[in-house]
Every structure is written in C-alpha cells, then in structure tokens.
Amino acid sequence: MKETSADDLIAKLRAHIEKQGYDIVDGDPDDATRAKHSRIARLSVNGPIINAFRTPVDNPRAQAVVASLTRTFGMAPVQLRTLGGTVPIAPFIEKLGFPALIIPIVNFDNNQHEENENLRLGAFFDGIVTIAAVIRQ
Numbered sequence: 280m281k282e283t284s285a286d287d288l289i290a291k292l293r294a295h296i297e298k299q300g301y302d303i304v305d306g307d308p309d310d311a312t313r314a315k316h317s318r319i320a321r322l323s324v325n326g327p328i329i330n331a332f333r334t335p336v337d338n339p340r341a342q343a344v345v346a347s348l349t350r351t352f353g354m355a356p357v358q359l360r361t362l363g364g365t366v367p368i369a370p371f372i373e374k375l376g377f378p379a380l381i382i383p384i385v386n387f388d389n390n391q392h393e394e395n396e397n398l399r400l401g402a403f404f405d406g407i408v409t410i411a412a413v414i415r416q
Contacts, residue, residue: 296320306414332369333361334378341380347416351408364391384409
C-alpha cells in the first residue's frame with residue numbers, strides 16, 4: 280500500500296496553518312515580518328524527510344512471521360497497522376521493493392529515548408526467543 284509521502288504531509292500541514300490565518304516563516308521572524316503580519320507561525324523541517332511504510336498483513340512474508348511466532352508462543356501476536364517513530368528503512372523498501380516488518384521486543388513502558396529508558400529482563404529474553412522464531416521460520 281502506498282503511503283502519503285512526507286513532502287505531501289508537510290504541504291498539508293503548511294496549508295492548514297495558513298488556513299488559520301498565519302503567515303509561515305521557517306526561521307525567526309524579523310522586525311519587518313512582525314510589522315507586516317499579525318499572526319506568524321514558524322514551521323521548520325529539520326533533518327532528512329523519511330516516508331512512512333507499511334507491509335500489508337496478508338503479505339506472504341508477514342503471514343510466515345505471524346505463523347512462526349504463533350507456533351513459538353502458542354498465540355498469535357498483536358498486529359498493528361501502524362507504529363509511531365522514525366525507522367529509516369523506507370528508502371530501502373522504496374528502492375529495492377521488498378517488504379519490511381517491525382517486531383518490537385521491548386516492554387510497553389520502556390520510555391524509549393528518555394533518561395529512564397529501560398528494558399526488563401523478561402522482555403529481553405522473550406526478544407531472543409522472538410528473533411530466533413523469525414530466523415527459523
């Protein structure tokens with residue numbers, strides 16, 4: 280399934296902000312801009328723009344992973360249509376045309392990228408089993 284490109288999403292955000300009556304700048308507004316416009320919003324896009332990706336759950340490779348995890352754990356894994364975060368694999372998917380899956384192996388409250396980020400030992404050991412199940416499918 281083709282996703283909305285990151286450039287399109289940025290354009291839609293920009294259009295929404297402008298529709299609210301704001302003049303958009305990409306840096307700190309100067310005095311002339313402040314004098315000319317009563318409503319100013321700063322919209323800065325930093326770093327590389329990475330598109331989203333999604334592999335359909337009926338993809339044969341995805342179904343093979345689900346089957347392997349179901350055999351290993353005795354129940355089907357939860358399958359989510361979309362996950363948050365930036366995973367810079369989309370350019371490879373786009374260029375090479377192969378499917379990709381995200382299989383999280385962390386505890387739900389791990390506080391990723393925070394000062395109290397954590398990984399419970401149980402999640403760590405389950406993660407080892409999960410990775411082995413995916414490899415041996």
